[in-house]
Amino acid sequence: MLNYMVHKLTKNNLRTTLNFAQRHYITYKPKMADYNVRWAFNIITWKPTYEEILSASSYIQLEEKERLDRFVYQDDVKSSLIGRLMMRKFIHISTGIPYNELTFARDERGKPYLVGAGDVPINFNVSHQGDYSVLAGHKERNIGIDVMKVEPPVNKNVPEFFRLMTKQFSAHEWRTIKGYRTEKEQLKCFYRHWCLKEAYVKNIGVGLTIALNKITFVINTFDMSVGDIVTDTQLYVNDVLKRDWKIEETLLDEKHGVAVAIQVPKDYVTEPVSYSYLNFEELVKEAQPLNPPDQTFANSFLKKSMKPF
DSSP: OOOOBOOOOOGGGHHHHHHHHHHHTTTOOOOGGGGEEEEEEETTTOOOOHHHHHHHTTSSOHHHHHHHHTOSSHHHHHHHHHHHHHHHHHHHHHHOOOGGGOEEEEOTTSOEEEETOTTOOOEEEEEEETTEEEEEEESSSOEEEEEEEOOOOTTSOHHHHHHHTGGGSOHHHHHHHHTSSSHHHHHHHHHHHHHHHHHHHHHHGGGOOSOGGGEEEEOSOOOOOBTOOBOOOEEEETTEEOTTEEEEEEEEETTEEEEEEEEOOTTOOOOOOOOEEOOHHHHTTTOOOSSOOOHHHHHHHHHSOOOOO
16 A cells, blocks of 8 residues: 655756656646545456456566565466556546656655656555555645445454554544444445555555554544545544545445545645546556567466355
């Protein structure tokens, strides 16, 4: 669950950056609607053909492909592959940089960044868990997203699971969680809060210095419906209400919740964005090969098994 943001280049690369922007950014003029997006891809229902995996192998960088091939299970390869393809699609349509000229590297903390874009403003975040890979992108504001699947804890009962997680939530949040009568409802509320915290932490990045139990989300709309976007959840840090944060929550289906956290000026007007559910054909509509299709990668993928749980 990494936060992918455009990397600010050093002065030594300024000339290259300016040439890059002059050649591409001015030429391509994306639509304003492309600047603020929410995408979801159901990786479980996607049963990729050999031809789809073969073509996808040509749309990502060699080092990305090698990283994906090290996963043991096919589920993990699909989740990460879709995340990488969503990143490339969003940056391409939002900046106009040619698809096959997008190059990612990783910083000293292992986080990917876009090479050669300089100060072209673009912010995006990817998450995958359970059945979905999701992306939130914004042209102007930094953004964090997280998706969570509501499922029983592995090898633990609910009270023991909650005991182990005690320090991750504030007293108010635990009162909200345990205010539900059944363990099923409590788990659903637990994962909702965890999803909110992940979205916020991913937005602010590695600079987080405050304990998670000092971050409190106050829920005002308790019942969410699939597709409806809840925007009245409030964020408190050290008991101080953060009015410059906008929170969006929704259910992708009955078992998967997703949260987005955006920090904006107090007078900044932002409308909640509905999720577009992409299929593979839509995802690679603008794709252009970076390298030849890799039969070895495709064969390796098809030999991998799905997770046993």
